[in-house]
Amino acid sequence: xxxxxxxxxxxxxxxxxxxxxxxxxxxxxxxxxxxxxxxxxxxxxxxxxxxxxxxxxxxxxxxxxxxxxxxxxxxxxxxxxxxxxxxxxxxxxxxxxxxxxxxxxxxxxxxxxxxxxxxxxxxxxxxxxxxxxxxxxxxxxxxxxxxxxxxxxxxxxxxxxxxxxxxxxxxxxxxxxxxxxxxxxxxxxxxxxxxxxxxxxxxxxxxxxxxxxxxxxxxxxxxxxxxxxxxxxxxxxxxxxxxxxxxxxxxxxxxxxxxxxxxxxxxxxxxxxxxxxxxxxxxxxxxxxxxxxxxxxxxxxxxxxxxxxxxxxxxxxxxxxxxxxxxxxxxxxxxxxxxxxxxxxxxxxxxxxxxxxxxxxxxxxxxxxxxxxxx
Amino acid sequence: xxxxxxxxxxxxxxxxxxxxxxxxxxxxxxxxxxxxxxxxxxxxxxxxxxxxxxxxxxxxxxxxxxxxxxxxxxxxxxxxxxxxxxxxxxxxxxxxxxxxxxxxxxxxxxxxxxxxxxxxxxxxxxxxxxxxxxxxxxxxxxxxxxxxxxxxxxxxxxxxxxxxxxxxxxxxxxxxxxxxxxxxxxxxxxxxxxxxxxxxxxxxxxxxxxxxxxxxxxxxxxxxxxxxxxxxxxxxxxxxxxxxxxxxxxxxxxxxxxxxxxxxxxxxxxxxxxxxxxxxxxxxxxxxxxxxxxxxxxxxxxxxxxxxxxxxxxxxxxxxxxxxxxxxxxxxxxxxxxxxxxxxxxxxxxxxxxxxxx
Numbered sequence: 257x258x259x260x261x262x263x264x265x266x267x268x269x270x271x272x273x274x275x276x277x278x279x280x281x282x283x284x285x286x287x288x289x290x291x292x293x294x295x296x297x298x299x300x301x302x303x304x305x306x307x308x309x310x311x312x313x314x315x316x317x318x319x320x321x322x323x324x325x326x327x328x329x330x331x332x333x334x335x336x337x338x339x340x341x342x343x344x345x346x347x348x349x350x351x352x353x354x355x356x357x358x359x360x361x362x363x364x365x366x367x368x369x370x371x372x373x374x375x376x377x378x379x380x381x382x383x384x385x386x387x388x389x390x391x392x393x394x395x396x397x398x399x400x401x402x403x404x405x406x407x408x409x410x411x412x413x414x415x416x417x418x419x420x421x422x423x424x425x426x427x428x429x430x431x432x433x434x435x436x437x438x439x440x441x442x443x444x445x446x447x448x449x450x451x452x453x454x455x456x457x458x459x460x461x462x463x464x465x466x467x468x469x470x471x472x473x474x475x476x477x478x479x480x481x482x483x484x485x486x487x488x489x490x491x492x493x494x495x496x497x498x499x500x501x502x503x504x505x506x507x508x509x510x511x512x513x514x515x516x517x518x519x520x521x522x523x524x525x526x527x528x529x530x531x532x533x534x535x536x537x538x539x540x541x542x543x544x545x546x547x548x549x550x551x552x553x554x555x556x557x558x559x560x561x562x563x564x565x566x567x568x569x570x571x572x573x574x575x576x577x578x579x580x581x582x583x584x585x586x587x588x589x590x591x592x593x594x595x596x597x598x599x600x601x602x603x604x605x606x607x608x609x610x611x612x613x614x615x616x617x618x619x620x621x622x623x624x625x626x627x628x629x630x631x
Numbered sequence: 632x633x634x635x636x637x638x639x640x641x642x643x644x645x646x647x648x649x650x651x652x653x654x655x656x657x658x659x660x661x662x663x664x665x666x667x668x669x670x671x672x673x674x675x676x677x678x679x680x681x682x683x684x685x686x687x688x689x690x691x692x693x694x695x696x697x698x699x700x701x702x703x704x705x706x707x708x709x710x711x712x713x714x715x716x717x718x719x720x721x722x723x724x725x726x727x728x729x730x731x732x733x734x735x736x737x738x739x740x741x742x743x744x745x746x747x748x749x750x751x752x753x754x755x756x757x758x759x760x761x762x763x764x765x766x767x768x769x770x771x772x773x774x775x776x777x778x779x780x781x782x783x784x785x786x787x788x789x790x791x792x793x794x795x796x797x798x799x800x801x802x803x804x805x806x807x808x809x810x811x812x813x814x815x816x817x818x819x820x821x822x823x824x825x826x827x828x829x830x831x832x833x834x835x836x837x838x839x840x841x842x843x844x845x846x847x848x849x850x851x852x853x854x855x856x857x858x859x860x861x862x863x864x865x866x867x868x869x870x871x872x873x874x875x876x877x878x879x880x881x882x883x884x885x886x887x888x889x890x891x892x893x894x895x896x897x898x899x900x901x902x903x904x905x906x907x908x909x910x911x912x913x914x915x916x917x918x919x920x921x922x923x924x925x926x927x928x929x930x931x932x933x934x935x936x937x938x939x940x941x942x943x944x945x946x947x948x949x950x951x952x953x954x955x956x957x958x959x960x961x962x963x964x965x966x967x968x969x970x971x972x973x974x975x976x977x978x979x980x981x982x983x984x985x986x987x988x989x
Contacts, residue, residue: 288782457954
C-alpha cells in the first residue's frame with residue numbers, strides 16, 4: 257500500500273452484523289484515514305448456535321446431523337471429522353469402499369465450496385456475469401449430492417463405520433461427466449474473470465498475507481497455501497483413500513502480483529478445483545468393491561471410555577474434532593477447531609492499510625464461514 | 632424572433648399548433664412532448680433491452696411475467712417504487728437537492744438534438760450546455776452525500792464529484808475536436824459536416840477523430856458514473872453511496888435520471904461522431920421536395936435513436952462482462968490516460984483541419 261496519501265483525521269465507521277461489504281455476519285469497527293483503513297476491530301458470535309453443547313446433549317447416533325451443520329457449505333467435512341474421531345474411540349473399522357465414497361463426497365464438496373467462493377468474489381468485485389455461470393455449474397454438483405444422498409445441502413450421509421447408502425446407479429458416470437464439464441468451464445472462468453484486466457486490477461497486490469502472519473494466526477488451508485506454505489493434510493496425514501491417488505498441491509507464486517495477495521488466493525482455489533477433478537477421476541475408476549458400511553461392528557459400546565482427535569483438510573483449511581466418551585449415551589465433550597476461527601483473527605491485520613473499496617474483496621478472498629467460526 | 636425561437640416555431644408547424652401563443656408556452660409544450668414521446672419510451676425500451684440481453688448473456692431468462700415476454704417490466708417496477716413509503720424523513724436540504732437535481736438533469740431536454748427539424752436550441756454554444764448540467768448534477772449529488780452525515784454518503788458524494796471532475800476535462804477536449812472538424816459547435820453544423828455513409832462519420836474520417844470519439848464516450852461513462860465505471864455510486868462497500876438513502880419515488884427518480892443521463896450522452900456522441908441523424912442525400916432531397924416534413928423528421932429521429940440504442944447496448948455489453956472499477960483507478964485512468972489522448976487528438980485534429988483548409 258502506498259504511503260504517499262493525504263493524511264486526515266480518523267473517522268470511525270462501524271458496519272455489520274449485516275452489510276453488503278461483509279460476506280458473513282460479523283461486526284467491524286473501522287478507523288478510517290480518508291478512504292484507507294487505519295485500524296480495525298472484529299466482533300463475531302452472531303451465528304453462535306451452541307453446536308458443541310448440542311452435541312453433548314444428544315445420543316451418539318444423532319451427532320452426525322449436528323456436525324453436518326458446522327459449515328453448511330461443506331457439510332461432509334464436519335461429518336467426516338466427527339465420525340473419524342468416534343470410530344477411533346470405539347474401534348469401528350471402516351470398509352475401503354466406504355472410505356472411497358467418503359473421499360469422493362469430500363472432493364465434490366470441495367468443488368462446490370470453491371465454486372461458491374468464486375461467486376462471492378465476483379459479487380464483491382462487482383462482476384455479475386460470472387456469478388450466473390458458476391452458480392449454473394455448482395447446481396450440477398448439488399445434483400450429484402441429491403442423486404447419492406437425497407439432499408442437496410445438509411446431506412447427513414455418513415454413519416459410524418461407513419456411509420448410509422451405496423453409490424446409486426449411474427453416479428460414477430455422472431461424476432466423470434461433471435469432471436469433464438468443470439474442466440472445460442474453468443477455462444471459461446479464466447477467460448471471463450480470473451485473467452480479466454479489471455479483476456486483476458482489483459485483486460493483484462491487494463492485502464498480501466505474509467508467512468509470519470500465517471504462523472502468528474495459525475492460518476491453514478488455501479489461504480496459507482496461496483502464500484507459499486505448502487501444507488495439505490491430504491498429503492501429509494489423512495491417507496485413508498488419498499494414498500490411492502496422485503495429485504498436486506497448488507501453492508501461490510504471485511504470478512500477477514506479490515505472493516499471497518487476493519489474486520493468489522483466488523487462483524489457488526481454482527487450481528484446487530482442477531486437482532479435485534483429478535482426484536475424483538482416479539477414485540471413481542478404481543473404487544473398490546465390498547461393503548459400503550460396516551453394519552456388523554458399528555455399535556457404540558458403553559463399556560468404552562476414551563478420547564480422540566481427528567483432523568481433515570476441509571475446503572477452508574484444517575478442521576479438527578476432539579471427542580471425549582465417558583461411558584454414557586451421549587458424548588462428554590465434542591469440540592471442533594475450524595480454520596475460519598483463525599481466519600477471523602486475521603482480519604484486523606490484513607485489512608489495515610487497505611482502501612475501503614477493497615474491503616469486500618479482501619474479506620471475500622479469505623473464504624470465511626462464520627457458521628464454522630461461531631459454531 | 633431569434634434563431635432559437637425560429638427553430639421552435641418551425642418544429643411546431645409540423646403538428647399544426649396555433650402560431651399566436653406566447654413563446655414560453657411553445658417551449659413548455661415542446662419540452663413536455665420531448666420528455667413524454669422520446670425520453671420516456673426510450674428509457675422503457677432501453678431498460679427492457681438491457682435486462683433481456685443481459686439475461687441472455689448470463690444464461691438466464693430475464694423478465695418474462697409482466698406483459699408479453701416481460702415487455703412491461705420497467706413499468707411494473709416503476710409502479711412498485713411509487714407505492715413504497717419513504718424510510719427516512721427528508722428535510723429541506725434533501726428536497727432542495729431533488730429540485731436542483733431534476734432541474735439540472737431535465738434542463739438538457741431543451742438542447743436535445745433530435746433531428747434537423749427538431750432542434751429546440753441550436754446556438755454556437757449548444758454542444759457545451761450538457762456539461763453545465765452534468766457538473767451541477769455532480770455538485771448537487773456531492774452536497775446531498777455530505778448532508779447525509781454517514782460514511783456511505785460522504786464517500787459516495789465525494790467519489791461522484793471526483794469522477795465528474797476527472798471525466799469532464801477529456802470530454803471537453805474531445806468535444807472541441809469534433810468542433811474543430813465541423814468548424815462550429817451548433818448541432819446542425821456538427822451533423823451537417825458528416826454524412827449518412829460510414830466513411831462520412833466524424834469518428835471514421837481521420838484517426839484523431841477516432842481517438843476523440845473513444846475518449847468522449849469513455850469519459851461520459853466516467854462523468855455520469857455508468858457501469859462499469861460506476862464505482863462512485865454502486866460500490867458494495869458503501870451500499871451504493873448517495874443512493875443508499877433513496878427509496879421509493881425518489882429512488883425511481885434517481886434511477887430514471889441516471890438512465891436519462893446515459894441515453895443523453897450516447898445521443899450526443901452519435902450526433903458528434905457517428906453521423907447523427909443524417910439520411911441518404913437522395914432520400915432527404917426527395918422528402919424535402921415533396922414537403923413531407925413529418926416523414927423526414929420521423930426518419931431522422933429513428934436513424935438517430937437506432938444508433939444511440941446500439942451504442943448504449945455496446946456499452947452495457949462491455950459493462951456486463953467486466954468487473955466494477957475502483958474509483959481511484961477510474962480517476963487515475965481519466966487523468967493519466969484519457970486526458971493525454973484527448974490532447975493528442977486535439978492537436979492532431981487541429982493540424983488535420985488546418986491541412987485540409989489549405
